[in-house]
Amino acid sequence: MASLIRNPKDFAAGAIFTAAGLAAVLLGRQYSMGTATRMGPAYFPTTLGLVLVLIGFVVLARSFLQRGEPIQGLAVKPMLLIIGATVLFGALLRGAGLLVALGALVMMSAWASRQFRWPVALALAVGLAVFSALVFVRALGLPLPVVGSWLGR
């Protein structure tokens, strides 16, 4: 299998394009299509999705024909950690508050680094949390809870 694919980067790109296009078409099926003169909400996304699927197919097909560079070292763990930390921040912000959410964000993303050291990461988390609480909430008055509703208050 792996030997058949001559351009792994293009193969991945084609797969992503195809998947995104398919998702757009399938998710768009719940909306009404309309006609070309009175386009419904599904008309434009479905067309775009089909175009994207088509492009994905061509890119996929080309990856079997043309030689290309391999994908080097996909850093899965750090990538998941970074994206997970960002999502976690969003999930924690309302309920647990800025201090907890920022602490979690910094600790988790620092853990993704090869140069991770507990004292540095902890100091950064505390410093950033205090700084953000002072600057964004106290000084600029952004409507963010410093300590969230889950923790009393």
Next chain:
Amino acid sequence: MDLLANLGLGLQAALTRANLFYCAVDLFVGTLVGVLPGRGPVATIAMLLPATFTLAPVPALIMLAGIHYGAQYGGSTTAILVNLPGESSSIVTALDGYQMARQGRAGAALAAAIGSFVAGTVATFVIALAAPPLANVALRFGPAEYFSLMVLGLVASVVLAHGSLLKAIGMIVLGLLLGLIGTDVTTGTPRYTFDIPRLADGVGFVVAAMGMFGLGEIVLNLERVGGTPFLARVTSLWPTREDFRRMIAPILRGTVLGSAVGILPGGGAMLASRSSTCT
């Protein structure tokens, strides 16, 4: 000359010691807030608006102008140094400025804001001079003209993309699809929102840019095995004579284009910056 008299009157009002002081203070505050990633001029003005309530109209306007320009400059700082554009118009700054910073020329990139200053000043004069006739043109800018401008933008992004043409088109289609998230403009149906009220407004430009450039950069840095994360070192803030010489033509081009495109309602700084990088 009506125009010169009016401009003179304006300068007279602006150039008092108190007003200059307000301007300086708010430029400073605006830059300070604008430097924070993800805070553009609009957000900055919105937050600092209450501070102007107690002032007379003239100092209040001067204050807001100061905050706006300060925040704009501050936004370009984060765009250049850490590749995190604060608002839509500095995304272009991030594209080029960050590359300069990687080559150790962060200082020159930051100082290239001189171009913004020249263009801003000239554009102000142009607009004061040509406001009545230009306003007529802008009002006649209908859907067909905006559509052509958008097509031009999309075509230009394909042309400017490095690498595979097909993949560039694919990414544009993908971007268009992302732009469809939110309420459908013609029917009002929420599309691709997964019943999350937040998504009814669509995916913001800044959000998309932060994800693409900011998070993407972090992940890319982590993938480079054994490599050190990139840190920009700001060496000399003053561009070299060579830089100056090479800057003149783009500054003039940007000035002309910016004054022309900036007068269109709705497009603003975003369209102007996008179309002038494309030339």
